Every structure is written in structure tokens, then in C-alpha cells.
Amino acid sequence: MGRYVIRRLLQAIPVALGATLLIFALVFALPGDPITALAGEKRMDPAVADALREQYHLNDPLLLQYWYYITGLLQGDLGTTFSRVPVSQLLVGKFQVTINLAFTALILEGVIGIGLGLWAALRKGKATDTAILAVTLLLISVPVLVTGFVLQLVLGVQLKKSLGIDFFPVAGAFEGWRSYLLPGFVLAGTSIAYLTRLTRTSLVETLRADYIRTATAKGLTRRRVIGRHALRNALIPLVTYLGADLGTLMGGAIITESIFNLNGIGQQLAQSVYLREGPVVVGIVTFLVMVYIVANLIVDLLYAVLDPRIRYE
Amino acid sequence: MSESTPMAPGTSDTLLNPAPPLPPSPGSRPGKAEKPASLWSDAWHDLRRRPLFIGSSIMIVILVVMAIFPSLFSSVDPTQATTCQLATARQPPSAMHWFGKDNLGCDTFARTIYGARVSIVVGITATIVTALVGGLLGLIAGFAGGGTDTLLSRVTEIFFAIPAILGALLILSVFDTGNMWTVTLALSVLAWPMIFRIMRAAVITTKSQDYVVAARALGAGKSRIMFRHILPNAVTPVIVISMINLGMFISAEAALSFLGVGIRSPEISWGVMIADARPRFLEAPSPLLFPAAFLSITVLAFIMLGDAVRDALDPKLR
Numbered sequence: 235m236g237r238y239v240i241r242r243l244l245q246a247i248p249v250a251l252g253a254t255l256l257i258f259a260l261v262f263a264l265p266g267d268p269i270t271a272l273a274g275e276k277r278m279d280p281a282v283a284d285a286l287r288e289q290y291h292l293n294d295p296l297l298l299q300y301w302y303y304i305t306g307l308l309q310g311d312l313g314t315t316f317s318r319v320p321v322s323q324l325l326v327g328k329f330q331v332t333i334n335l336a337f338t339a340l341i342l343e344g345v346i347g348i349g350l351g352l353w354a355a356l357r358k359g360k361a362t363d364t365a366i367l368a369v370t371l372l373l374i375s376v377p378v379l380v381t382g383f384v385l386q387l388v389l390g391v392q393l394k395k396s397l398g399i400d401f402f403p404v405a406g407a408f409e410g411w412r413s414y415l416l417p418g419f420v421l422a423g424t425s426i427a428y429l430t431r432l433t434r435t436s437l438v439e440t441l442r443a444d445y446i447r448t449a450t451a452k453g454l455t456r457r458r459v460i461g462r463h464a465l466r467n468a469l470i471p472l473v474t475y476l477g478a479d480l481g482t483l484m485g486g487a488i489i490t491e492s493i494f495n496l497n498g499i500g501q502q503l504a505q506s507v508y509l510r511e512g513p514v515v516v517g518i519v520t521f522l523v524m525v526y527i528v529a530n531l532i533v534d535l536l537y538a539v540l541d542p543r544i545r546y547e
Numbered sequence: 548m549s550e551s552t553p554m555a556p557g558t559s560d561t562l563l564n565p566a567p568p569l570p571p572s573p574g575s576r577p578g579k580a581e582k583p584a585s586l587w588s589d590a591w592h593d594l595r596r597r598p599l600f601i602g603s604s605i606m607i608v609i610l611v612v613m614a615i616f617p618s619l620f621s622s623v624d625p626t627q628a629t630t631c632q633l634a635t636a637r638q639p640p641s642a643m644h645w646f647g648k649d650n651l652g653c654d655t656f657a658r659t660i661y662g663a664r665v666s667i668v669v670g671i672t673a674t675i676v677t678a679l680v681g682g683l684l685g686l687i688a689g690f691a692g693g694g695t696d697t698l699l700s701r702v703t704e705i706f707f708a709i710p711a712i713l714g715a716l717l718i719l720s721v722f723d724t725g726n727m728w729t730v731t732l733a734l735s736v737l738a739w740p741m742i743f744r745i746m747r748a749a750v751i752t753t754k755s756q757d758y759v760v761a762a763r764a765l766g767a768g769k770s771r772i773m774f775r776h777i778l779p780n781a782v783t784p785v786i787v788i789s790m791i792n793l794g795m796f797i798s799a800e801a802a803l804s805f806l807g808v809g810i811r812s813p814e815i816s817w818g819v820m821i822a823d824a825r826p827r828f829l830e831a832p833s834p835l836l837f838p839a840a841f842l843s844i845t846v847l848a849f850i851m852l853g854d855a856v857r858d859a860l861d862p863k864l865r
Contacts, residue, residue, distance in 0.1 A: 252705035260717045371854070375847035377798040379805055379821060380839040383828065387836075391829055485710020489802050503713065504806060507720045515717070523708045 242534060246527045251304075253523045254516065258300045261512040286316075303516065313513035321517045325499060329521075332498035335490065336483040338411070338418030339425070343483075344476055347426045351433020352465070358438055366430065373427035378486070382420045382493035389416060405495040417494040421487060425479050433472055440468040470540050477533035481526030586783070590859040600855035606848040613660055614667035623657040625815060630654065637831035649820070649834035650827055658815050659838050665804075665816040666845055668727050670797040673734045678789045681739035682782070685746025689781075690754065690773050700747070703740035711737050712802060719808040730809045734796050745788055749781035756780075783860050790853035794846040801842050817842045 286292075291299050306313060312321040354366040390404035402416045440446065441464050449459045488500030499518050506514040594600045613620055623630050631653040638648040646655035688699040706714075718733040719725055753759065754777060762776050803809030804818025812819055817838040824834035 248701060249704045249708050252701070253708045256705060256709065257717065260721060263721045371850065372847070375794065375850045376843045377801060377846060379798075379802055379818070380843050383821070383825075383835055383839060387829070387832055482710070485713055488712055488716070489805070492806065504716065507716060507808075519709070519713055519717070522710050522713065526708050526710070 238538075239535065242531055246531060250523060250527055254304070254520050255300055257516055257519045257523075258303065259296060261515050262296050262299070303513075307520070312517040315511050315514055321513050324514065325502065325517065325521075328497060328499045328502050331496050332484060332487050332491070332500060334411075334414055335417055335421060335487055335496060335498060336480060338414040339422035339483050340476060340480060342415075342418050343422040343425045343429055343479065346422075347429025348433050348469075348472060350426075350430040352437060354430065354434045355437035355441070356460070358434075363434075366434075370427035370430050373423050376423070378420055378423065378489050379493070381423050382417075382490060385416055385420060386493065413496075417490045417496060420493070421483055421490040425483065429472065429475060429479075432475055433468070436468040436471050437464060440464045443467070470537070473540060474533045474537055477529055477536060480529045481522070484525055485522050586860065590856070593859045594855060597855050597859070599851050600859075603848045603851035603855065606844065607852065610663055610845055610848065611667060614664040617661045617664065621654075621657040621660045623654045625653055625657040625661050626813075630657070637827060637834070639831075640833055646837040647831070647833040649824055650831070651823075655820075655834045655837050658820055659817070659841050662815045662817045662820060662838060663841070663845070665727055665810055665814070666797045666800060666842070669731050669734070669800045670793045670849070672727075672731045673738065673796045674789050674793045676731065676735040677739045677742050677792065678785060680735070681742025682746045682785050684739070685743040685785075686750055686773060686778060686781070688743070689747040689750025690769075690777065692751075696747070699743070703743050706737060706740040709737070712799065715799065715803055716806065716808055719803060725804075725809050725811050726814065727810065730800050730803060733803070734799055738792060738796070741792070742785055742788065745784050746781065749784050750777055753777045753781045787853060787857040787860060790856055791850055794849035794853070797842070797849065798846050 291302050294302075303313065312325075314320050315324065350366050350369070354363045357363045385402075386404045389402045393402070403413045404416070441460075443464075446459060446464055449463045450456075454463075487498060488504060490496070491498045491500040492504070499521075503515060503518045506518070618624065625631075631651050633652045635648050636650055636652040638644060638652075640647040644654050644656060646659060649655050649658065684699055688696040714737045715730075715733040718736060719729055722729045759772060759776050762772050767776070800809055800816065801818035801821065804811075804816045805822045807822065810816035810819055812823070820838040821835050821842075824831070824838075828835050
């Protein structure tokens with residue numbers, strides 16, 4: 235187990251380096267000169283511009299710039315924006331919004347996905363099962379862009395207009411956890427569908443196992459057979475799926491944040507790309523890549539803990 | 548499926564699956580009626596009777612015709628600025644203008660029809676590019692193994708770690724202008740590793756099959772083994788995932804155009820229409836809802852097709 239952990243950690247290093255270098259190269263290739271853009275309409279004194287370029291290492295070759303960035307990153311320095319704000323300071327409040335959103339989505343995904351999957355598996359081949367599968371097909375097919383606006387209109391506005399229920403705020407994060415309900419569901423949509431299908435398949439397979447027949451033959455109640463014996467075993471692949479999904483949800487939050495006007499890292503990223511704030515863009519994407527890599531690592535290790543049948547050397 | 552012969556490689560007889568013929572089994576007479584059904588003709592036989600397949604195919608045919616000849620569906624040409632009248636902005640749907648008018652007084656129905664082209668072209672092109680690039684590299688990596696495989700696999704891991712929409716946003720912002728081809732490029736760059744992985748896994752499984760070993764023992768060359776023996780038998784999962792990906796590409800194109808880095812006005816795309824209608828969305832929802840509905844139906848059609856084809860090609864999943 236220890237050797238496996240070390241090997242996995244070592245494998246993650248080239249992936250992290252490669253991904254950040256790729257992002258760095260793309261940001262480097264962005265058209266326009268950020269220093270000229272900084273001055274806006276006015277023309278900047280060439281001496282000042284040169285001094286700034288020197289300060290931000292903009293004249294150095296790509297790999298050297300990347301080297302400066304990575305060494306800074308390892309010392310916990312995400313760099314500074316061209317308007318001299320430390321990137322880490324700029325992102326603190328915004329990470330909170332995105333993390334809240336991603337975890338709301340993850341909880342909704344777990345509850346709804348496993349619930350629907352369980353229901354479908356227990357009614358396999360019946361109308362309920364078919365209906366749930368059709369719902370998952372819809373959830374997979376309808377883009378976030380569409381569910382976001384439609385739910386905003388129906389649950390956020392029409393519900394308030396017609397029934398006077400004002401439960402789902404449609405923009406901003408001013409209402410505490412309620413602000414995240416609607417965007418969280420929209421963000422989780424596709425994942426809910428996949429998790430439902432996975433739960434259904436996993437549980438249907440588990441229910442065929444010999445130990446389930448044994449448990450039933452012992453005279454245990456159906457509730458106990460399903461809850462204690464089947465569900466626990468069927469849950470293993472689902473937990474790992476949920477864990478790996480965290481990175482996907484955080485990376486996919488940009489559209490949801492835009493629709494619901496949540497001031498998270500997705501919004502910041504879109505804005506920084508337009509303003510050519512290289513350090514911010516690289517900082518955000520690096521963070522997301524790290525979340526992805528760490529989440530996958532934890533999931534792989536969790537697998538061994540949850541299922542004692544799996545052994546790593 | 549019970550009457551089908553085992554899916555041995557040599558039993559196929561379609562163009563899609565040109566594996567070498569096996570000697571006829573004893574007792575079977577040569578002749579058309581005796582030809583065993585191949586995986587593909589079997590799947591086709593099965594598909595023709597699936598309502599899911601028929602329904603999605605009809606929808607896709609309509610959408611493709613719409614993309615090629617939009618003027619068949621709408622008498623108004625929205626690319627002509629003169630068809631927009633600002634005075635009639637945000638008119639609700641009526642008999643004259645089925646989907647109402649948008650914020651600039653343009654006919655939403657005509658724009659929605661003309662928007663199909665971008666989605667279909669981006670979806671199909673990106674699917675073909677990723678299938679070719681990912682498939683070929685996956686075939687090479689799976690077949691060659693060793694250093695080539697390790698190198699290519701590490702490269703795909705790097706791409707997997709980058710969130711798709713963010714990566715596409717970065718790639719697209721490198722270009723000053725956004726159009727169908729830059730969007731296709733960005734999506735292809737990020738999506739080929741997925742096809743690569745599937746192809747590689749299928750090739751590795753196929754490589755150790757007896758008929759490949761036999762072909763090698765008979766002295767077949769490397770490229771012959773790769774393209775005549777392994778590829779036809781490993782390509783099925785790639786085709787299935789590609790069809791589902793097609794829907795995802797269309798969805799991603801709309802998202803990128805919505806964010807302002809994909810297709811840009813005055814070009815018409817459903818994503819652009821949604822972005823344009825957004826500021827006045829709550830008072831005039833129809834300019835947003837109609838392109839959104841078309842977008843959803845298109846993605847749904849392709850995903851349904853992919854589901855149907857997967858079920859037909861992989862009887863084990865049933």
C-alpha cells in the first residue's frame with residue numbers, strides 16, 4: 235500500500251507539470267501585449283513599459299518564465315496580477331463560492347443519483363424503471379445552458395409570480411445555502427444521470443450475488459437484505475465515481491456561474507482571459523488541475539479501503 | 548440475437564469489416580443464403596426495428612437537411628440585415644413570426660433554422676477529427692506497446708487533467724476571431740485523448756486473440772495485422788463513443804459561443820442567440836427558449852442514436 239501511494243504520487247508529478255506547462259504556453263500565446271493593455275488609451279512611457287516587462291519577466295523565453303512561475307508556486311506564491319494584486323488574495327473569496335457550488339452539486343448528485351438508481355434497480359423492468367431511465371437520458375442530453383435558464387425562469391420567477399413562493403434566488407450568493415440550490419442542481423444535472431445509471435447497474439448486479447440469496451434464505455427482511463448486504467457492496471463504485479466527479483464539477487462551474495451570476499473562479503477566469511491576466515488564468519487552472527489529480531488519487535486509495543478484496547502489492 | 552453466429556473475425560462480410568475470410572466450416576455450402584450474419588449486418592437488422600433508432604435518425608436527417616438548405620424551412624433570410632426591424636423587437640410569437648422576434652427585431656424562427664448549420668458542422672467535423680487522430684494514435688500505442696505506448700499514454704493523462712470547457716476557452720482566446728473551424732479545433736484538441744484510451748484498450752484486448760497470433764504466424768506484415776485484423780475488430784467502441792461525443796460537441800459549441808469565445812455575431816449559432824437574448828430573458832423568453840429547445844433536441848437525437856447503436860453492437864449490455 236505504501237509503495238503504491240508513493241508510485242501514484244510520483245506519477246502525478248509529470249501530469250501536473252505537463253498540464254501547467256501546456257496552460258502556460260497557451261496563455262503565453264494569447265494575442266496582444268498585457269503591458270500595453272495596462273496603459274489603456276494613453277501611451278505608456280517606453281522606459282516604464284520596459285521596466286514592467288523586466289519585472290514580470292516578459293522578455294524571457296517561455297521555459298524560463300515557466301521556471302520562475304513553478305519555483306514561486308512551490309513556495310506558495312501564485313504570482314501577482316499586472317495591477318499588483320497578489321493572485322492568491324484575488325481568489326480567496328471566489329474559491330469559496332465555487333467550492334460551495336461544487337459541494338452543493340456533489341451532495342445533490344449523491345442524494346438524487348443514488349436514490350433514483352436504487353428505486354430503478356428495485357423496480358427493474360417495470361414502468362418506474364423505464365421512466366427513470368428516460369429521465370436520465372433527458373438529463374444527459376439537455377445542456378447546462380438550457381437547464382440553467384429554464385429552471386431560472388420556472389422555479390425562480392414563475393413560481394414566485396404565480397404561487398408567491400420565493401424559495402430559489404436566481405442570481406448572486408446573498409441568501410446563504412439557498413442561493414446554491416438551483417445552480418448546484420443545474421451543475422450536477424449530467425452527473426446525476428450518470429450516477430443514477432451506475433447505481434442501477436451496480437445494484438442490479440449485486441442483487442444477483444450468492445450472498446444476497448443466502449441472506450434472503452436466512453429469512454432476513456427485504457429491507458435488511460438490501461440495506462445491509464446489497465447497498466453496501468453496490469456503493470463502492472459509486473463513492474469513487476462521486477470523488478472523481480468533484481474535479482469535473484469545479485471545472486464545469488464556469489457556465490453555471492455565468493448564468494446565475496455567482497462570483498466564483500469561473501467568472502474570474504473568463505474575465506482574466508479577456509484582460510490577458512496570465513498569472514490569474516494559470517493560477518486558477520493550475521488549482522483546478524491539482525483538485526482533479528488529488529481527487530483521483532484519493533479515490534484510488536479509497537477504493538482499497540472500502541473494498542478489502544482489492545490489494546495494491 | 549440468438550440466431551447470430553459467434554462474432555469471430557473471419558465471419559464478417561460487409562465492407563465495414565473486411566477481415567480475411569476463413570475457410571468455410573464443414574457442412575456449409577458456399578452461397579448467398581448460407582453466409583453467416585456479420586456483427587454489422589446483424590446490428591443493422593436489429594437497429595431497423597428499434598423505435599429509438601428510427602426516431603433519432605429521422606430527427607437527425609431533418610436537422611442535416613436544415614443545415615444544408617435552411618431556405619427550405621424559412622422564407623426569411625436572417626443573414627440579410629433588412630429583415631430585422633428594431634421597432635418590432637421582442638414581439639411575442641404570432642402567426643407571421645412563429646417564434647416571435649428577438650431584441651433586435653429579427654425573426655427568431657429564421658435565425659433558429661439558420662443556426663443549425665454551425666452546430667451540425669462543428670459536431671460532425673470534431674467527431675471525425677477526434678476519431679481519426681485518437682483512433683490512429685490509440686491503434687499505434689496499443690499495437691506497439693513499450694515506450695511509444697508509455698509516452699502517448701502520459702501525454703493523454705496531461706490532457707485529461709485539464710477541464711474541458713476551461714481548456715477550450717484558453718485555446719479559443721489565442722485566436723482573435725472565433726468561427727466554426729477554431730471551435731472545432733479547440734474541441735478536437737481536448738477530446739482526442741478519450742478516443743485514444745478507448746481504442747488503445749480495445750486494441751490491447753484484440754492483439755492477444757488467436758486469429759491475430761495466427762496471422763502473425765502466417766507471416767502477415769505489421770500494417771496488414773493492424774489494419775486488416777485488429778482495426779475492424781477494435782473499432783466498435785470507438786464508433787459508439789464518437790456518436791455520443793457528437794452530441795456533447797454540439798452542447799460544448801453552444802456553451803463556448805455563449806461565453807463569447809466561440810462563434811461570434813453576426814454569424815448565427817444557437818449559443819450566440821442564447822447569449823443575445825439573455826439580457827431581456829425574463830421579459831421576453833421566447834428568443835432564448837426556442838434556440839435552447841432546438842439545441843436540446845439536437846443533442847438528444849445524437850445521444851439517442853449512440854445509445855441505440857451501442858445496444859445493437861454490444862448484445863452483452865442488454
